[in-house]
Structures are given as C-alpha cells and as structure tokens.
Amino acid sequence: xxxxxxxxxxxxxxxxxxxxxxxxxxxxxxxxxxxxxxxxxxxxxxxxxxxxxxxxxxxxxxxxxxxxxxxxxxxxxxxxxxxxxxxxxxxxxxxxxxxxxxxxxxxxxxxxxxxxxxxxxxxxxxxxxxxxxxxxxxxxxxxxxxxxxxxxxxxxxxxxxxxxxxxxxxxxxxxxxxxxxxxxxxxxxxxxxxxxxxxxxxxxxxxxxxxxxxxxxxxxxxxxxxxxxxxxxxxxxxxxxxxxxxxxxxxxxxxxxxxxxxxxxxxxxxxxxxxxxxxxxxxxxxxxxxxxxxxxxxxxxxxxxxxxxxxxxxxxxxxxxxxxxxxxxxxxxxxxxxxxxxxxxxxxxxxxxxxxxxxxxxxxxxxxxxxxxxxxxxxxxxxxxxxxxxxxxxxxxxxxxxxxxxxxxxxxxxxxxxxxxxxxxxxxxxxxxxxxxxx
Amino acid sequence: xxxxxxxxxxxxxxxxxxxxxxxxxxxxxxxxxxxxxxxxxxxxxxxxxxxxxxxxxxxxxxxxxxxxxxxxxxxxxxxxxxxxxxxxxxxxxxxxxxxxxxxxxxxxxxxxxxxxxxxxxxxxxxxxxxxxxxxxxxxxxxxxxxxxxxxxxxxxxxxxxxxxxxxxxxxxxxxxxxxxxxxxxxxxxxxxxxxxxxxxxxxxxxxxxxxxxxxxxxxxxxxxxxxxxxxxxxxxxxxxxxxxxxxxxxxxxxxxxxxxxxxxxxxxxxxxxxxxxxxxxxxxxxxxxxxxxxxxxxxxxxxxxxxxxxxxxxxxxxxxxxxxxxxxxxxxxxxxxxxxxxxxxxxxxxxxxxxxxxxxxxxxxxxxxxxxxxxxxxxxxxxxxxxxxxxxxxxxxxxxxxxxxxxxxxxxxxxxxxxxxxxxxxxxxxxxxxxxxxxxxxxxxxxxxxxxxxxxxxxxxxxxxxxxxx
Numbered sequence: 001x002x003x004x005x006x007x008x009x010x011x012x013x014x015x016x017x018x019x020x021x022x023x024x025x026x027x028x029x030x031x032x033x034x035x036x037x038x039x040x041x042x043x044x045x046x047x048x049x050x051x052x053x054x055x056x057x058x059x060x061x062x063x064x065x066x067x068x069x070x071x072x073x074x075x076x077x078x079x080x081x082x083x084x085x086x087x088x089x090x091x092x093x094x095x096x097x098x099x100x101x102x103x104x105x106x107x108x109x110x111x112x113x114x115x116x117x118x119x120x121x122x123x124x125x126x127x128x129x130x131x132x133x134x135x136x137x138x139x140x141x142x143x144x145x146x147x148x149x150x151x152x153x154x155x156x157x158x159x160x161x162x163x164x165x166x167x168x169x170x171x172x173x174x175x176x177x178x179x180x181x182x183x184x185x186x187x188x189x190x191x192x193x194x195x196x197x198x199x200x201x202x203x204x205x206x207x208x209x210x211x212x213x214x215x216x217x218x219x220x221x222x223x224x225x226x227x228x229x230x231x232x233x234x235x236x237x238x239x240x241x242x243x244x245x246x247x248x249x250x251x252x253x254x255x256x257x258x259x260x261x262x263x264x265x266x267x268x269x270x271x272x273x274x275x276x277x278x279x280x281x282x283x284x285x286x287x288x289x290x291x292x293x294x295x296x297x298x299x300x301x302x303x304x305x306x307x308x309x310x311x312x313x314x315x316x317x318x319x320x321x322x323x324x325x326x327x328x329x330x331x332x333x334x335x336x337x338x339x340x341x342x343x344x345x346x347x348x349x350x351x352x353x354x355x356x357x358x359x360x361x362x363x364x365x366x367x368x369x370x371x372x373x374x375x376x377x378x379x380x381x382x383x384x385x386x387x388x389x390x391x392x393x394x395x396x397x398x399x400x401x402x403x404x405x406x407x408x409x410x411x412x413x414x415x416x417x418x419x420x421x422x423x424x425x426x427x428x429x430x431x432x433x434x435x436x437x438x439x
Numbered sequence: 440x441x442x443x444x445x446x447x448x449x450x451x452x453x454x455x456x457x458x459x460x461x462x463x464x465x466x467x468x469x470x471x472x473x474x475x476x477x478x479x480x481x482x483x484x485x486x487x488x489x490x491x492x493x494x495x496x497x498x499x500x501x502x503x504x505x506x507x508x509x510x511x512x513x514x515x516x517x518x519x520x521x522x523x524x525x526x527x528x529x530x531x532x533x534x535x536x537x538x539x540x541x542x543x544x545x546x547x548x549x550x551x552x553x554x555x556x557x558x559x560x561x562x563x564x565x566x567x568x569x570x571x572x573x574x575x576x577x578x579x580x581x582x583x584x585x586x587x588x589x590x591x592x593x594x595x596x597x598x599x600x601x602x603x604x605x606x607x608x609x610x611x612x613x614x615x616x617x618x619x620x621x622x623x624x625x626x627x628x629x630x631x632x633x634x635x636x637x638x639x640x641x642x643x644x645x646x647x648x649x650x651x652x653x654x655x656x657x658x659x660x661x662x663x664x665x666x667x668x669x670x671x672x673x674x675x676x677x678x679x680x681x682x683x684x685x686x687x688x689x690x691x692x693x694x695x696x697x698x699x700x701x702x703x704x705x706x707x708x709x710x711x712x713x714x715x716x717x718x719x720x721x722x723x724x725x726x727x728x729x730x731x732x733x734x735x736x737x738x739x740x741x742x743x744x745x746x747x748x749x750x751x752x753x754x755x756x757x758x759x760x761x762x763x764x765x766x767x768x769x770x771x772x773x774x775x776x777x778x779x780x781x782x783x784x785x786x787x788x789x790x791x792x793x794x795x796x797x798x799x800x801x802x803x804x805x806x807x808x809x810x811x812x813x814x815x816x817x818x819x820x821x822x823x824x825x826x827x828x829x830x831x832x833x834x835x836x837x838x839x840x841x842x843x844x845x846x847x848x849x850x851x852x853x854x855x856x857x858x859x860x861x862x863x864x865x866x867x868x869x870x871x872x873x874x875x876x877x878x879x880x881x882x883x884x885x886x887x888x889x890x891x892x893x894x895x896x897x898x899x900x901x902x903x904x905x906x907x908x909x
Contacts, residue, residue, distance in 0.1 A: 042703065048508035049531045051524070052783055055514060056495075071493040073514035076446060079494070086492065093563055095487045125531070149705050149826070184705055184826055191707065193826035223827075231673040231909055261484050261585050263621055263630070367822045368831035368853050374621060374630050379670075379905045381822075381831030381855040398829055400853045400905020402672065437672035437855075437905040 001122070001157065002173065003033040003055070008161040009169070011057065011075060015084060016165060019061050022088040026062035026102050027165045030298065031055075034158035039125050041132040042150050044140070049125055061087050065096040102299070103321045103331055108168050109296035109303075116289045118157075118173040119202040128153035131209050135181040138213030144224065145217050147184035149193055154178045155203075168300040176291075177203045181212045185220040192226075194219035194365075198421070201289050219364065226383060226397035229438040235360040236401060236434045237353055237387070242363055243343075243429035244422060246412075247281070249371035249405070251338045251424075254308065254316075256323035258373065265376035265405060266314060274314045275409045278346060281309035283318070285339035292340035292423030296333060303333035308341075342425040346414025353415050353430045355390040361436065362387050363401065376405040400437035408434070441606060443472040443496070443598050447516040454521065455604050461502055461525045462602040466537030467763055468502040468528075470600040471740065472516065473782040478557045481589040482569040490562060499782040502528040503764055504537035510785050541603035546744035550728055550735045551638035553610045556592040559640045565590050568650060576620060576654040582662065584628075585621035590614070590641060595781075599742040607742035612638050613733065613889060615878060616645065618653050622661040629667070631660035631835065632819075636877040637731045644877075660817065660836050663848045670837070670852035670906025676812035677854065677902045678805045678840065682873035683817055685894035688723060689793050689881065690821040690830040691858040692716075696750050696758075697883075698765030698776070698788040700825050707828040707859050708756065716756045717862035720798040723751040725760055727775055727791035733877045734792035734891035738775070741786055745775035750793075751862075762788045780886035790881060792891035798868025802896040805867050807843040813904060814838045814845055815854065828858035831905075853905035861899060869895030 008031040019027040033055045040047040058071040061084075068091035072083050132151045139145050154177070161171035180197035196215035198207035207215075238246075258264035266274060275281075285294050285303035296302050299321055306316045319327075320335035354362075363384040370380040383397035408431050415428040441451045454470060462468045474496040481488045497514035500521065509531035511524035569588050576586045592614045599607040615636030622629055633656045635644045644650075679687060700706035708716065717723075727736045727745025736745045741763050749757050761769070762777030765788055778789035806814060814837065821832030831853050839846040874893035881890045 042506075046507050046531075048510060048785065049527075050510040050785065051512070051527050053513040053515070053520075054783070069491045071491070073495045073497060074446075079446065083494065090490050090492065090562055093566070094490050095566065097486050097488075147703070147705055149703070191705075191826055193705065193824065228903075233909065261621075262623075262628075263585060265628075367824060367829070368855075369820050369822075369833055372630075372851060374628050375851075377851055379833065379851060379853040379907075381829065381853055381905065383827075383829070397827065398855055398857060398903060400672065400831075400855050400903060402670075402853070402905050402907045404907075435672050435907045435909060437853075437903050439674055439903075 002035055002159050005161065005171065008033060008159060008171065012161045012163040014080065015057060015059050016163060018081065018084045019059065019088060020165065022085060023063060024061040024088055024091065025064055028060045028102060030058045030160060030162045032158065032160040034156060036154055036156040037125065038152060038154035039128045039132065040150050040152040041129060041136060042148050044133045044136045046129055047150060059084065059087055061091045062100060063091050065098050065100045066091050066094050067097065067100045068094050099322055099325045101321065102164050102166050103301045105166055107301045107331055109170065109300060113172055113295055115286060115293050117201055117293060119175045121203045123155055123203065131179060132181065134209035135179065135213035138210045139181060139183045139217040142217040142221060144185050144187045144221060145183050146186040149182040149184060151181040162298065162300055164300065170296070170300070172295065175201055177206050179206050179212055181216040183216050183220050185224050187224045190225045192220055192223035194223060199291065201291060205289065222385065223383065223395050226395040228398050229396050229436065231438050232436055233433055234436050235357050235430060235432045237360060237362045238429040238431065239362065239364045240426055240428055242366055243426035244424045245370065247341050247343065247424040247426060249373055251318060251341055253373040254314065254318055256317055256319040256327055256329065259317060260323045260326035263374050265374060269314050270317065272314060273312045275309055275312040276412060277312045279309055279312050279412060280344040282307055282344065283338045283341045287340050287420065290340045290420055292338070294339055297335040299331065299335045301331045301333040301335065303339050306332060340423055342418065343414055343427060345416040345418045345427055348413060348415050350415045350417050350428055351390070353413070353428055354387055356430060358389055360387045361396065362392065371405060378403050378405055378408060401434050402437065403434045441598055443474050443596060444516065449516060449518045449521060453518055454600055457521050457525050458600055459602055461528050462539055464536050465502045465504045465532060465539055466767065467539065469741065471499045471782055472598045473497060473595065475593060475595045475781060476557055477593045479589055479591050480562065480565045480569065481587070482573050483587045484585065485573065487566050487569065495781065497782045500524045500528060501785065502532055504532050504535040506768055507532060507535065508785055512782050539602050541601060541605065543601065543605065543742055544744050546738065548728065548737055548744060550730050550737055551612060554612050554640055555594045556612045556614045556640050557594060560642060568645065572618060572650055572654055575651060576658065579658050582622040582624045583620060583658065584623045588618045590616055592641065597740065601742065607738055609737050614641050616641065616653065618657045620657045620661050622665060624665050627665060629661050629664035631657045631664065633657040633660065634876060634878040637733050638735060639731045663836060667848040667850045669908045670849040671904060671908045672906045674901050674903050676809045677899045678809060678812065678814045679897045679899065680816040681869060681871045681894060681896050683875040683892065684815055685793065685795060685875065685892035686818055686821045686832060686879065688795050688894060689790060689892050690823040690832060691856060691861050692723065693790050693793045694823050694825055695828065695858050696760055698759045698761040698769065701759050702765045702769050705826050711756050714756055715754050716859060717751050717754040718865040719754045720868040721751055721754050721862055721865055722796045723793065724749050724796065725776065725790055725793045729792055732792050732874065732891045733879060733889045734790065736791060739777045740779045741773065741777040743773045743775040743777060745791060748774045760788050760790060762786050778888050780888055784886045787883060787886065789883060789888050790890050792893065794892065795894040797870050797872045797895050800867040800869050802869050802871060805869065805896060805898040806840055806845060808898065809840045810842060812840045813849060814840050823858065829855065830858055831855045855903045855905060861902065864900040865897055866900050867898040869897065871895045
C-alpha cells in the first residue's frame with residue numbers, strides 16, 4: 001500500500017547527488033507518498049468511491065545565496081533528471097538573497113518518535129459505507145430531515161522523507177480517518193443544511209455513526225424558520241467550531257513572515273498585552289495522536305512547544321529560518337505553520353456563558369473570509385440562535401457580525417469545555433459588544 | 440495518437456482495451472489523462488523570493504452507473520496502475536448494469552491558442568519586469584511600504600478517452616499577473632490587490648507599459664482605503680459597479696443553478712424552472728466560448744464542447760448548468776459545464792464565464808436615485824450556502840452614497856443577501872457591461888477552477904451591510 005522508507009529514501013538520495021553534481025551548494029528534497037480511499041453516500045445509498053494515490057517530490061536547490069524550487073509527480077528517472085537540471089538552471093539566474101539558507105543544524109529534530117501518528121487499520125469500502133449509512137439512518141430518523149447533501153468516509157495514509165545536503169534525513173508515516181454527515185431539514189418552506197464531521201489519526205477515535213448523524217440532524221433542525229434581527233450591539237457566543245477560526249487568523253498574524261514585512265496588525269505587540277489577562281494560547285506539536293502533532297517542520301527543525309500568549313500578553317511568534325533571520329530570531333519549527341494550536345480553558349461553565357447577559361446571540365456558522373490581518377478588521381456573514389435568559393429562543397440568519405480584532409481579543413471570555421477535535425481548538429467563546437448588522 | 444501516454448509503457452491500444460473492459464456495462468465514464476506545467480515567480484519585500492516550477496501528470500479513471508460514481512486516479516501512468524484502477528472501479532459497480540452512450544458532440548472550436556506561456560517569456564525577462572513593477576510602485580509615494588508581485592503561468596494538456604476509442608484533446612494556457620501593495624500613513628495601514636490574466640501569453644497583458652496600470656490601480660485602491668471610514672450596519676440600497684462585482688451573480692445565483700444541487704433537490708432553485716427568479720431586466724448567461732477568457736474552454740473535462748448557456752432570460756429561469764451525469768439523470772443534455780480541478784478530482788457541474796447582460800440605465804442614474812446607500816466597486820472573496828440561499832461577499836473598495844452623490848470611502852464591509860430574493864430586488868440594470876480582469880477562482884467541494892464573471896452596474900433595492908456603525 002503505502003511506500004516504505006527505503007523506496008522514498010532512494011529517490012531522495014538520487015535528487016541530492018544529482019543536484020550536487022550539477023553544481024548546487026545546498027539541496028533540500030521532500031519525497032511524499034499518500035494513498036486515500038474515500039466513499040460518499042447519499043440517502044443511505046452509495047454515491048461514489050474514489051481511490052487516490054500520489055507520489056511526488058519537492059526539490060529546492062541553492063547555489064550560494066541563490067535558490068529555486070521545483071515539484072513534480074512524474075518520477076521516471078528520465079524526467080527526474082530533466083527536472084533537477086531545470087531547477088539548477090533556474091537557480092543560476094535567480095537573484096541572490098543573502099538570507100537564503102538551509103536551517104541551522106543544531107535545531108534539527110533528533111530523537112525518538114513516540115507520538116502515535118499512524119494507525120495500521122485498513123477499512124474495506126464496505127465497512128466505510130456501513131459506517132456512514134448508519135449515520136444517515138440516524139439523521140433521517142428525525143422528523144423534518146428530508147435530504148442529505150452527501151455524507152462520506154475517507155481513509156488517508158501517507159509517508160514522506162525530508163532530506164538535505166546538511167545531513168538531515170528523516171520521515172514518518174501518518175494516517176487520517178474522516179467521517180462526515182451533512183443533512184437538509186425542511187419545514188414550512190424553510191430549507192436548511194448543517195453537518196457534523198470527525199477527523200482523527202486513529203479509526204477508533206472518530207465519532208461513532210449514531211453520534212455523527214444525530215448531531216448533524218440536530219444542528220440542521222435548530223436552524224429551521226430563522227428570523228432576521230435588527231442591527232444592534234450584542235454580546236456574542238461563538239460555538240467551538242467557529243471560535244477556533246479566531247486562532248487561524250491569529251496564527252497568520254503572528255507568523256514571522258508577517259512580522260518581517262510589517263503586514264500584521266500585531267506588528268508592535270510582541271511582549272505586550274493583546275488579550276485579556278485570563279487568556280492563554282499554546283501551540284504544542286507533541287500531543288499523542290493529535291491531528292496537528294509533528295516532530296519537525298518542512299525544514300527539519302524540531303517543532304518545540306510554545307506559549308504564544310501568556311496571561312494575555314503576546315509571548316512568542318511562529319518562526320521559520322528565512323523570516324527568523326529578518327527579525328533576528330531562531331526558527332522554532334514553524335515553517336509549516338502552527339501545530340496543535342489552542343486556547344487554554346477559561347474559568348466559566350458553558351451555562352455561565354449563556355447566562356452572562358439577558359440577551360445574546362449564539363453563532364453556529366459564519367460565511368465569508370472574515371479577518372483582515374493587516375488592519376485587524378473583522379466582518380462575516382453569520383447565522384445562529386438567539387439566547388434569552390439563558391435559553392435558546394429562535395434561530396437567526398442573514399446577519400453580519402463586525403468588529404476589530406484588537407477590541408475583540410480584549411473582550412473574549414472562555415468556557416472550560418476545551419476538546420481536541422481538530423488541529424486548532426477553542427473552548428466556547430464569549431465576545432462582548434460586537435456590532436450585528438441585520439434589518 | 441496520444442501525446443500524454445508517450446512517456447509511459449501504456450499504449451493507446453492497451454488503454455483503449457482497459458477502458459472497454461471497464462466501462463462496457465456502465466452508463467458513462469472515461470479515462471482522463473492530464474499533464475500540467477505550472478510556474479510562479481514572486482517578488483516580495485524587495486526581493487525575488489524564488490522561482491517555482493512544477494510538473495504534475497496523471498490520470499483519473501471514472502465509471503458511472505445510475506448515480507454511483509467510481510473513481511480512481513494516480514500520478515503513475517502505467518499499464519499496471521491502470522489495471523489496478525480498473526479492478527477498483529469494477530468492484531464498486533459490480534452489482535449494476537448500465538448502457539453506455541458513446542456519442543459525443545464534436546467540435547473544432549478554438550477560443551485560445553496552443554501556446555506554452557511559461558516558455559514564451561524567459562525567466563530573466565519575468566524577473567526584470569517584477570523588479571520594474573516593484574520600483575515603479577515604490578516610487579509613486581512614500582506611503583508605499585510593501586509591494587508583492589507575481590507571475591503565475593500554466594500549461595495544461597488534457598486527453599479524454601471514451602468507450603469506443605474516441606480520444607478528445609485540449610491544450611489550455613493560463614496566466615495571471617498579480618500585484619499587492621501595503622500603504623501606511625499616520626499610523627494607518629491599508630492594502631490592495633489587483634491582477635489581470637487569461638488564456639494568452641503574459642506579454643498580451645503587459646505590453647505598451649500596461650504593467651504600470653496594474654501598479655497604478657493597486658495604489659489607487661490602497662490610498663483610497665487610507666481615507667475610509669467605518670462602514671454602516673443594516674439594510675440599505677446598494678449600487679454595484681460593473682465587471683468584477685458580478686461575483687455577486689456567481690455566488691447568489693450561479694451556484695444554485697449548477698445541475699448537481701438541483702438533481703439532488705438541495706438547491707433553492709430546484710423547482711423554479713420557467714418561473715420568475717429575477718426582475719424583468721435581468722438576463723444571465725454562462726459562456727465558455729469567449730476568446731482568451733479565464734473561464735473559457737474548447738471542450739469541458741468530459742469532452743463536451745462548451746457553449747453559451749442562457750440561465751435566466753428577462754427574469755425567468757431557463758436552464759441549469761450540466762455535466763453528463765446530472766444531465767442524464769435529469770433527462771437533458773450536458774451544457775459543457777463538466778469541470779474538475781485536475782486528474783485527482785471527480786467532475787462536477789461548474790461555472791465558466793458567468794455574465795449578466797446589459798440593461799438600459801446609466802450608473803449615474805442609479806447613484807442619483809439613492810438617498811442613503813453604498814456603492815460597491817470591488818470585492819474580495821464571496822461564499823454561498825446553496826441550501827438556504829444566503830451569500831456573502833467582502834468589499835475591498837466601497838463608498839457611501841448620500842443624497843444621490845458618491846461620498847466617503849468605506850472600510851471593508853461584508854454584504855449579505857439571500858440568493859433567490861436579491862435578484863428580484865434589482866431595480867435597475869446598467870448599460871455598461873464589463874468583464875472582470877481575469878482573476879477569479881471558484882471553489883466547490885475542495886476543487887478550485889478558473890472562472891470569469893461580468894456585469895453592468897446594478898441597483899439593488901435592499902441588502903444587509905455588515906459594518907460597525909449603527
């Protein structure tokens with residue numbers, strides 16, 4: 001099935017030696033192989049099955065401070081030679097950049113790999129179909145669930161080798177199992193959709209079919225017959241799956257590349273208060289079995305744990321080698337971005353958040369891009385539920401929520417219900433005083 | 440003669456045999472072979488970041504019976520791999536029996552030339568021009584703090600082998616030139632992005648100093664935004680400028696008219712053919728046949744020749760956009776809208792160039808008629824929920840309208856609307872139809888495909904603006 005280390009190593013070695021022969025002073029190569037087998041189901045009937053197999057390389061050659069990158073999926077020796085040649089030739093005519101280099105040797109990952117990122121389990125398509133059918137069955141058992149947008153199951157396995165001319169050579173297998181269910185509810189001419197999905201490295205960790213189906217149905221039913229509300233300033237609770245989006249824009253805003261270029265609203269905020277005192281954000285790559293866990297980044301640098309925000313203050317950045325040099329900091333293994341990025345739990349229960357004011361809006365879905373990380377402006381389309389006196393009262397849709405991240409960050413309160421379901425994770429989040437655009 | 444099997448041990452004859460053996464009991468399917476070369480050359484922060492080049496080739500083998508799709512793809516084009524895929528497809532569909540219709544419409548139509556844009560301009564010349572764009576932009580004003588510019592070029596060769604031995608081919612060039620700028624004045628930062636592109640050589644978009652216009656435009660938008668004030672929140676009248684703002688049409692109406700959502704009855708439009716879905720002045724087409732446009736195709740990714748499909752005529756819903764699968768299941772014909780991002784993805788009905796045709800009003804008339812509203816000139820991305828019909832898009836250049844006149848620029852606001860009702864709220868359709876500059880990529884089910892849009896100015900009676908001023 002999945003190609004073993006020796007096979008990938010062999011290709012990597014060829015790339016390194018050939019590039020050196022052609023005059024490269026430094027070389028880095030990544031060889032990847034992945035196989036994914038997916039099924040999709042609609043109305044409890046097989047809708048499709050897909051098998052994907054991908055083998056590819058990404059090669060970067062340096063001549064002094066000149067650098068060029070090539071990637072290819074065509075690895076026949078003849079083509080590979082031509083590609084390496086092309087890469088070295090374009091390196092020759094690319095202008096120098098004094099900051100170009102491989103990562104510092106001292107920062108390379110060394111050591112044991114004990115994170116449990118690979119599950120040997122292989123599921124036959126028949127099993128996958130049964131799993132998803134059971135989820136849809138559960139969803140359809142609810143009144144007013146009339147259709148599906150399609151549900152599915154995918155099993156992905158991959159292996160890779162990263163090697164460079166400074167002696168780094170390492171790689172490992174990972175697996176990912178994903179099940180999703182998306183259903184349509186209908187009542188009095190109102191039609192809504194919603195979904196639930198679960199994606200884990202180990203098959204046994206994903207949501208059971210009945211939970212998947214019932215959650216998707218419950219969400220789609222809750223949205224039926226929504227109202228549009230008046231424009232006003234409101235306290236807003238973001239459901240976990242929306243709240244984690246604030247971490248994604250935060251991670252772009254604290255990348256060393258944004259800091260080096262000054263293209264982030266947080267540019268002057270290192271070591272300063274950015275959030276309220278109770279907010280802490282960490283990025284930990286070494287959580288066993290977690291979706292975002294890894295040993296090293298695409299430069300081979302060990303991805304060490306970071307306390308990015310400590311008691312509200314911006315404490316660290318996501319740094320790669322090149323941009324790190326620009327801001328005079330060493331890489332912390334984030335050339336591939338964040339790993340497992342999360343808010344630490346707050347001190348309020350979910351019920352306490354719901355009861356924090358008489359009237360608030362609980363957001364279950366946002367659409368649109370949302371955050372401008374240069375200005376910090378935030379504006380999205382949204383739908384959710386009105387909460388009055390701690391109780392969900394009616395669904396709301398076709399509204400917008402807007403603010404500026406500088407203010408939003410200072411007005412966040414978090415519940416104590418953090419779970420590690422994705423690679424970025426947040427507890428339920430309350431943001432006070434946002435502007436809702438409606439009628 | 441196949442060009443794409445040349446480097447493999449797989450002969451066209453053998454491929455044909457495997458295809459027949461796999462598809463003879465199916466309703467539809469094909470072997471899709473693709474070879475793509477792609478380059479990006481980027482200047483960022485005063486430096487050529489690096490040049491990147493990639494080659495991706497592979498096949499996607501698809502078999503369909505009834506509404507079940509079996510798909511297998513690999514970047515290893517070989518007899519062994521294709522046989523493995525064939526086994527896979529047969530095992531998925533083993534309990535079904537279909538009838539294959541080998542007939543497919545032929546065409547000699549060519550809407551772009553068979554050029555390789557990557558090779559028609561040397562890397563040196565690209566680097567030189569990016570440096571010029573950077574210097575020119577930075578020399579415009581002290582407030583320009585960051586400039587990023589890039590060339591993206593692609594050459595995609597496609598071959599489609601259907602049951603019966605028919606081999607259909609297309610060769611598709613595509614380029615895009617982007618510039619983004621950050622300006623800073625009195626502690627305030629704003630950015631702007633501008634780009635052009637299509638299915639021609641880079642030089643067609645750069646000649647006679649027209650590259651300067653790209654820089655000028657990005658600079659104009661960024662400096663305009665430096666003066667912007669917070670956007671209002673709430674419902675108001677909206678005037679949309681011509682050209683790129685037609686992504687509203689794409690989001691609000693386009694996606695809901697794609698065959699798959701209507702066959703599955705999850706689109707709000709599924710039972711509205713022949714009914715009024717827009718104001719009388721509204722006619723919308725989806726056209727794959729415009730010369731050199733980003734969304735144009737000679738044949739779609741199933742081999743069907745593209746066409747100009749009328750979606751809405753004078754406000755009445757006429758047609759959906761179809762691929763072969765959805766067309767067959769809905770007893771109609773493919774409109775040449777079957778597209779895929781690449782060989783790794785299944786075909787879906789997708790838009791090409793989606794355009795609202797001219798009406799009779801002037802933009803000035805529209806603005807004069809508004810007491811309080813906004814004039815939206817350009818947008819970033821948009822998104823739609825097909826089932827509920829709700830869509831959003833983010834303004835990147837917008838102005839307030841006060842007492843019939845264009846006022847101050849507004850900070851990036853989100854507009855949100857309801858697809859089926861928003862086109863009924865079109866009060867005036869302009870006479871100034873413009874196509875977008877050639878930069879659109881549409882995302883659906885994780886697949887991005889190049890598309891175009893176009894429209895004249897529009898006056899919409901009522902949309903919700905997501906600003907911060909109550």
